[in-house]
Amino acid sequence: MKNNSSHQKISVAVDVLLFTIEDDKLKIVLVKRKEKPFKGSFALPGVALRESETLKEAAERSVRERTGLKNIFLEQLYTFGELERDPRSRTVSVTYYALTDPGKLDASGADDGVSLISVDEILKGDPELAFDHRGIIEYGRNRLGGKVNYSDIAFEFVPEEFTLPQLQRVYEILLGENLYKANFRKMISPLVEETGNMLTGMAHRPSKLYRRKEV
Amino acid sequence: MKNNSSHQKISVAVDVLLFTIEDDKLKIVLVKRKEKPFKGSFALPGVALRESETLKEAAERSVRERTGLKNIFLEQLYTFGELERDPRSRTVSVTYYALTDPGKLDASGADDGVSLISVDEILKGDPELAFDHRGIIEYGRNRLGGKVNYSDIAFEFVPEEFTLPQLQRVYEILLGENLYKANFRKMISPLVEETGNMLTGMAHRPSKLYRRKEV
Numbered sequence: 001m002k003n004n005s006s007h008q009k010i011s012v013a014v015d016v017l018l019f020t021i022e023d024d025k026l027k028i029v030l031v032k033r034k035e036k037p038f039k040g041s042f043a044l045p046g047v048a049l050r051e052s053e054t055l056k057e058a059a060e061r062s063v064r065e066r067t068g069l070k071n072i073f074l075e076q077l078y079t080f081g082e083l084e085r086d087p088r089s090r091t092v093s094v095t096y097y098a099l100t101d102p103g104k105l106d107a108s109g110a111d112d113g114v115s116l117i118s119v120d121e122i123l124k125g126d127p128e129l130a131f132d133h134r135g136i137i138e139y140g141r142n143r144l145g146g147k148v149n150y151s152d153i154a155f156e157f158v159p160e161e162f163t164l165p166q167l168q169r170v171y172e173i174l175l176g177e178n179l180y181k182a183n184f185r186k187m188i189s190p191l192v193e194e195t196g197n198m199l200t201g202m203a204h205r206p207s208k209l210y211r212r213k214e215v
Numbered sequence: 216m217k218n219n220s221s222h223q224k225i226s227v228a229v230d231v232l233l234f235t236i237e238d239d240k241l242k243i244v245l246v247k248r249k250e251k252p253f254k255g256s257f258a259l260p261g262v263a264l265r266e267s268e269t270l271k272e273a274a275e276r277s278v279r280e281r282t283g284l285k286n287i288f289l290e291q292l293y294t295f296g297e298l299e300r301d302p303r304s305r306t307v308s309v310t311y312y313a314l315t316d317p318g319k320l321d322a323s324g325a326d327d328g329v330s331l332i333s334v335d336e337i338l339k340g341d342p343e344l345a346f347d348h349r350g351i352i353e354y355g356r357n358r359l360g361g362k363v364n365y366s367d368i369a370f371e372f373v374p375e376e377f378t379l380p381q382l383q384r385v386y387e388i389l390l391g392e393n394l395y396k397a398n399f400r401k402m403i404s405p406l407v408e409e410t411g412n413m414l415t416g417m418a419h420r421p422s423k424l425y426r427r428k429e430v
Contacts, residue, residue, distance in 0.1 A: 008226055008227065008263060008264065008265075008266070009266060010226075010227050010264060010266060011223055011225075012223065012225050012227060012307055048223060049223065049225060049296070049307070050223075051223070051224060051225060051305045052298070053298075054296050054297055054298060055294065055296035055307070076293060076294065078291060079270060079291065079294045079309050081264070081269055081270035081309070082269055083267070083268075083269060090266045092227055092264070092270070092307075092309070094294050094296070094307070150365065
């Protein structure tokens with residue numbers, strides 16, 4: 001590793017993809033930019049990395065400053081370094097993704113200018129996004145879909161106790177396709193157990209509540 | 216994304232994990248450092264990112280400058296940003312991994328000071344490594360093992376035409392465990408097809424040659 005740091009004029013940003021499911025849709029937290037460039041456009045919440053913090057600490061700070069959320073599950077996604085991605089200066093963006101439920105986000109006291117936007121709508125081109133953030137969201141959305149089948153990621157989007165239809169709907173939203181109930185139940189049964197409680201008081205008949213099985 | 220680039224004193228390095236299999240062992244390309252810090256220790260081949268190149272171009276340059284190899288499969292692994300990882304200055308390292316076979320490496324005209332070292336030996340602590348590169352190699356080795364079962368990565372380590380025992384041995388080395396021949400063949404049969412050629416002239420009886428099936 002050669003060191004030409006004195007000659008480098010490269011900035012390091014840390015941007016966060018904070019996904020949630022609301023109204024049966026996969027959504028992401030975006031922030032309306034108050035400054036140039038891309039003033040008035042939506043962007044991922046992000047910060048310039050400080051010398052005194054790790055990458056993950058910068059990601060946590062970014063989430064905390066914009067949404068008030070603390071202690072959320074954060075995982076590194078990818079690092080983007082195309083030459084023209086920021087018109088101000090060469091900027092490498094290390095991205096993290098995080099998952100939360102909309103209840104926590106409502107309660108945390110988010111900034112003005114913070115919005116939950118449908119990922120499908122973003123990928124169709126609406127609204128306009130700053131920098132290369134649409135491409136970053138597309139990458140993150142694909143990764144999320146890929147992770148559904150070989151990780152516990154779907155459980156991050158449901159409460160601790162959930163019904164099987166709730167969990168199936170999360171799988172369907174993350175995969176972007178409908179599943180047959182019987183197939184889903186067969187696939188999911190080794191991973192969950194009944195809590196003994198019922199979900200009641202809704203328009204439907206009471207439903208059994210489940211939790212993730214400890215492995 | 217706030218921009219405090221003028222206040223950042225953070226360097227960006229790109230380091231490459233170039234894996235190969237030689238003598239039935241997973242090995243990695245390391246470079247003996249000729250300068251401080253860690254003079255005389257082994258390190259991953261790496262470069263300081265230039266303003267004029269993308270991250271992947273920097274990774275390709277790093278491989279080319281040290282080993283002479285061009286056009287190899289390179290994929291981003293992870294970005295490391297612990298505070299004290301480089302004693303000279305705060306340095307974020309974007310890492311890529313690459314796979315090659317030792318024949319190509321021999322033929323490409325590598326630098327003096329470039330060595331192929333057993334990954335198992337490195338993880339046991341021998342030889343001493345510069346920076347946090349042992350930890351990076353451990354991360355990369357685990358990722359490689361995880362990829363075996365849901366990607367085509369094993370095929371990168373065999374010639375275009377290979378015998379099934381050759382391919383099985385690659386799986387075993389990447390997974391770090393022995394496999395039953397019958398189970399392996401059942402698992403692999405949808406992915407390969409006979410070429411009609413035989414591997415002959417060795418101490419064993421002739422073996423059928425296979426190739427990866429086009430999907």
